[in-house]
Amino acid sequence: MIEIVELPELVCIGYEIEAERQELPALMPGLWDRLFAADTGATSFLEVSSEAEEGRFRRLVGFLAARSTEIPDGMTKLILPARRYLRLSHEGPLSGIASGFQRIHDHAATTGQKTGDLKLDFGYTPGFTDTRHELHVALEPQPLLLG
Template sequence: MIETVSFPELTIIGCMVEASGDELPAAVAAAWERVFAADVGTAAYAAVSLPDETGLRRRLVGFMAARASEIPDGMVRLDLDAGRYLRTAQDGPQAAIAEGFARLHAHAAANGLTLSGIALDFGHRPGQQDGRHELHLALAPQLPALG
């Protein structure tokens, strides 16, 4: 099932990865190892895909945090504005996450929805490759229609 949800401002602290498509999986896996090793005392892990700016793919892998949280050495903070997202759940192996995002993209295209280029994946856990992931695609902000 795909639904539209609203999120308040979100703050994610973690390791930024910028890599080509071929190098991205290994770079993201290494970043997750650094995040999990930091042992920040949370279970709210998140991966954020950001729009490409330099031809490289950009991912922030980390954890949800309060805006005033301390940023561990070697990590960065990303603040996302409040917004609307398409959401679906994906159960199973991590390799199937791409299928879930493909369903979200197809739904957006079929319904004439404009995406912002930001994607969220909640569900990563230390030592667990498989499981439930909540996948989100941010909708582009839209001006209200004037009547």
């Protein structure tokens, strides 16, 4: 079931890259390996995706943290403001995550909701086990209508 959720401000810490879409499949496994090898104390991980500019995409693989968390060497802190998202729970193989995001985009188009380019994928674990993932696609802010 796809639902609208409001997430609070999120502080994400991790490794970030910017690359062309076709480069991502070769680059992402190494980024995840670096994250899982780092001594962060985190047990739950996420991927933050956005379009940096036309044809180039930004990915951050990391974990949620408090604002005051020290940033480990080589990592980046990304603060996402509170906002609304469309959310879908994905149960099954990791290979099905892309189709889960497509379902969210199809739902938004069918229901007339405008989405942004920000996507969140919570649920990664070392070893890439087929665990439950929470997929989120950001909704564009709605204009305030004064009547």
